[in-house]
Amino acid sequence: MGEPCVTFAAKGYFDALVRMGELASESQGSKDLGDVLFQMAEVHRQIQVQLEEMLKCFHNELLSELEKKVELDARYLTSALKKYQIEHKSKGESLEKCQGELKKLRRKSQGSKNPSKYSEKEMQYVETISSKQSELDSFIAEGYKTALSEERRRYCFLVDRQCAVAKNSSAYHGKGKDLLTQKIPVWQQACSDPNKLPDRAMLLAQQMTSGSSTLLSSPLHSSKGNLVISDPIPGAQPLPVPPELAALMGSGLGHQGRLMGPDGMSLVNGTTGVHGDDYWTDGGVSQGRPPTPQNQSQTQSQPQRQVSDVYSNTLPVRRPQPAKNKTTVGETRTLPRSSSMAAGLEKNGRSRVQAIFSHTAGDNSTLLSFTEGDIITLLVPEARDGWHYGENEKNKMRGWFPFSYTRVLPDSDSEKLRVNLHHGKSSSTGNLLEREDMSLPMPDYGLTARLLAQSLTQTRPRPYSMAGFAQ
Structure with a gap:
């Protein structure tokens, strides 16, 4: 693997570490691990720089020098x-x-009559031969020594170059060791407990838990301004008490009178919420006080009128028709039931209610699902934060349900409603809008026209219910 290949692979690894660090930094639970990954990437980069320097040294001080040496030595050794x-x-x-x-001289000496005259010359040749042989042997020994020396020089050069490379390698590994020795304990501490979340993540989880608890206690929220249905509209003035409502509030009907119209027909379930009866005060006088005799005589002299059907203020709105000598009475704006109302329901044993909206429990096994028109038997004395517990008579399933989605079903009207539901004659939201005698309550209860228009046009999961009654 050449230097470019090593550099390319290292760059890919470095980029991958940086990308993983970016992803971890975006998570509230792994932000510190993202910082660790960034540190690892930086340490890897520094080590990679040292590695590249070592590879350059290996190439420049060893490979290149060896190539030059081999080329020069080849010519030199050939010549030598x-x-x-x-x-x-x-x-x-x-x-x-x-x-x-x-x-030749010895052959002549053997055939000669006087061999003594060749003996001196023969001694000279023997000495010359001996001298030349010694010279040749010395030459060979010197050549051998020279060859060994040249060989050793080449090996020494190789070892010397390799020592230079080893020094650079030692510096590379030493710096890498120093960096890793300082960082590894910190990195190991960061990942020592995978189940331990950072303090910020724990704080967010606690906020989500408290938020879900608030949602469970008041599950119906508006989509604008984070308004909870059980709270009064911000900035709204206390609603004045019309004479017709004062008759119901001040008569002997008590809490049951709030649930039933003059002709016994049930109104939409609701309560005055946290403000209690003071929500219906006018001019600082609490509605909880008994009416004066003069008011009683006035209210008793008025003829009773039939209550119209209930409809939601989130339906498509027609232009309000001129008043036809009819007074529109609104139900209380808040939906959860009070304990006094639930106590009124339990006068005659278990009460029954009829669904006016459909409700789906979803994945929550503790909630009760029902469709519009279903009959539900209440199994607990009173509602809790706007939620009641009952049994759907259609499928015999039990669970908690929003009490504001239902209306009280009197025993006398059970058969009549059952027959009407059987023949499909119950009024739908579209039928309510087609009726000419139906009109929305006018903004005469202290609400500004702008706030009423917003409440009419805003789509919500389940609306604030303001029932209109034609009297």
Whole structure:
């Protein structure tokens, strides 16, 4: 693997670490691990720089030098060998020539009548031959020594270059060791407990838990301004008490009178919420006080009128028709039931209610699902934060349900409603809008026209219910 390949692979690894650090930094639970990954990437980058320097040194100080040395030595050694061979040949030939002359001289001496005259010359050839042989042997020994020295020089050069590379490698590993020795304990501490979340993540989880608790206690929220249905509209003035409502509030009907119209027809379930009866005060006078005799005489002299059907203020709105000598009475704005109302329901044993909206429990097994028109038997004395517990008579399922989605079903009207539901004659939201005698309550209860228009046009999961009654 060459240097470019190593650099390319290292860059890919570095980029991957940085990307993983970015992803971890975006998580509230792993932000510290993202910082650790960034530190790892930086340490890896520094180590990679040292590695590249080491590779450059290896190439420049070892490979390049070896290539140059081999090229020079090839020419030098070839020339030295040729010179040695020539000189060796010359010395060898001179020795052989002396040996040949000595042989000739000895043959002459053997055939001569006076061999003594050749003895002196023969001694000279023997000395010359011995001298040349010693010279040749010395030449060979010197050549051998020179060859060993040249060989050693080459090996020493290789070892020296390798030592330079080893020094750079040692510096590379030493710096890497220093960096990793400082960082590894911190990194290991960061990942020592995978189940331990950072303080910020725990704080967010606690906020979500408290938020879900608030949602469970008041599950119906508006989509604008985070208004809870059980709270009064911000900035709204207390609603004045119309004479018709004062008759119901002040008569002997008590809490049951709030749930039933003059002709016994049930109104939409609701309560005055946290403000209690003071929500219906006018001019600082609490509605909880009994009416004066003059008011009683006035209210008793008024003829009773039939209550119209209930409809939601989130339906498509028609232009309000001119008043036809009819007074529109609104139900209380808040939906959850009070304990006093639930106590009124329990006068005659278990009460029954009829669904006016559909409700789906979803994945929550503790909630009760029902459709519009279903009959539900209440199984607990009173509602809790706007939620009641009952049994759907259709499928015999039990669970909690929003009490504001239902209306009280009197025993006398059970059969009549059952027959009407069987023939499909119940009024739908569309039918309510087609009726000419139906009109929305006018903004005469202290609400500004702008606030009423917003409440009419705003779509919500389940609306604030303001029932209109034609009297």
